[in-house]
Amino acid sequence: AAERTELRERIKRLLKEREAVLVAHYYVDADLQDLAEETGGCVSDSLEMARFGRDHPAKTLVVAGVRFMGETAKILSPEKRILMPDLDATCSLDLGCPADEFTAFCDAHPDRTVVVYANTSAAVKARADWMVTSSIGLDIVAHLHAQGKKILWAPDKHLGSYIQKQTGADMLLWQGSCLVHDEFKGIELDLLKAEHPNAKVLVHPESPANVVALADVVGSTSQMIQAAVESDCDTFIVATDNGILHKMRAAAPGKTFIEAPTAGNSATCKSCAHCPWMAMNGLQNLADVLENMGNEIHVDPAVGQAAVKSINRMLDFAA
Numbered sequence: 559a560a561e562r563t564e565l566r567e568r569i570k571r572l573l574k575e576r577e578a579v580l581v582a583h584y585y586v587d588a589d590l591q592d593l594a595e596e597t598g599g600c601v602s603d604s605l606e607m608a609r610f611g612r613d614h615p616a617k618t619l620v621v622a623g624v625r626f627m628g629e630t631a632k633i634l635s636p637e638k639r640i641l642m643p644d645l646d647a648t649c650s651l652d653l654g655c656p657a658d659e660f661t662a663f664c665d666a667h668p669d670r671t672v673v674v675y676a677n678t679s680a681a682v683k684a685r686a687d688w689m690v691t692s693s694i695g696l697d698i699v700a701h702l703h704a705q706g707k708k709i710l711w712a713p714d715k716h717l718g719s720y721i722q723k724q725t726g727a728d729m730l731l732w733q734g735s736c737l738v739h740d741e742f743k744g745i746e747l748d749l750l751k752a753e754h755p756n757a758k759v760l761v762h763p764e765s766p767a768n769v770v771a772l773a774d775v776v777g778s779t780s781q782m783i784q785a786a787v788e789s790d791c792d793t794f795i796v797a798t799d800n801g802i803l804h805k806m807r808a809a810a811p812g813k814t815f816i817e818a819p820t821a822g823n824s825a826t827c828k829s830c831a832h833c834p835w836m837a838m839n840g841l842q843n844l845a846d847v848l849e850n851m852g853n854e855i856h857v858d859p860a861v862g863q864a865a866v867k868s869i870n871r872m873l874d875f876a877a
């Protein structure tokens with residue numbers, strides 16, 4: 559504990575010295591989330607992280623999350639220096655959608671508007687017409703559908719099919735998935751609901767369809783937290799990375815949050831739903847990057863200039 563306190567103080571001092579700001583996702587270590595808030599940075603979902611980083615005047619952003627979040631920050635602010643605690647923190651959705659295969663898929667369907675999820679590489683975003691996050695994907699696809707557009711969607715098949723069902727849009731889906739959310743189990747969730755008949759079920763739409771079907775609220779991480787705060791209910795079953803519980807409990811004190819069941823849940827494994835790449839962000843490597851100003855994110859400027867168009871379409875739509 560003493561070591562943690564010392565590291566936290568060192569990070570606060572270094573953030574000031576380096577005139578850097580910390581932008582964190584809800585799935586990272588609780589200490590990092592708290593530090594981001596205490597030091598004038600932000601902890602939020604992917605959409606707000608992008609917007610906050612773009613609008614903040616600091617010349618250096620430290621992104622505690624996974625690689626696509628650092629890349630998005632760099633694409634939106636090429637003049638800023640973007641650092642990450644661990645450059646190997648990736649995402650199964652990004653890994654499962656290589657740019658060359660994705661480009662061939664798009665080329666084979668030139669009649670479709672290409673909409674990609676934020677959890678992709680800069681090169682995939684550069685090939686897309688629109689980038690969306692979980693908080694706004696449904697609204698954007700509904701908008702495109704109303705214009706008569708046919709959609710090519712990548713990479714998350716669960717989010718894609720949820721949006722397809724909700725909007726009725728014609729969507730051709732890439733077959734990627736999030737290795738964390740893919741583990742939530744519908745049958746077990748149904749049993750847990752029966753044990754807690756008054757609980758509301760909050761589900762991230764990267765989860766399988768039979769889990770989403772049991773949800774009272776489907777939304778991004780920020781939307782799930784907001785729902786917990788605003789609801790009259792006092793017990794919630796939460797189907798997303800359990801890193802979110804730290805903020806949920808702080809934002810809605812006195813309420814009870816129960817983790818949704820995954821394949822691995824057991825008496826010995828109470829924390830199965832946790833992204834291994836988000837977990838690569840810690841106090842020590844955060845302090846190290848601030849000390850050395852290392853682990854900088856670079857995006858090929860030509861790729862960045864193409865990718866920024868798809869990101870800005872979303873940000874303009876959201877504004």
Ligand code: 13P
Nearest residue numbers: 603604605691692778779
């Ligand atoms: P949001 O925080 O935008 O809902 O995204 C979740 C996610 O997959 C981050 O890995």
Ligand code: SF4
Nearest residue numbers: 649650736737738833
């Ligand atoms: Fe990717 Fe899933 Fe990890 Fe989010 S939780 S970064 S979608 S692997």
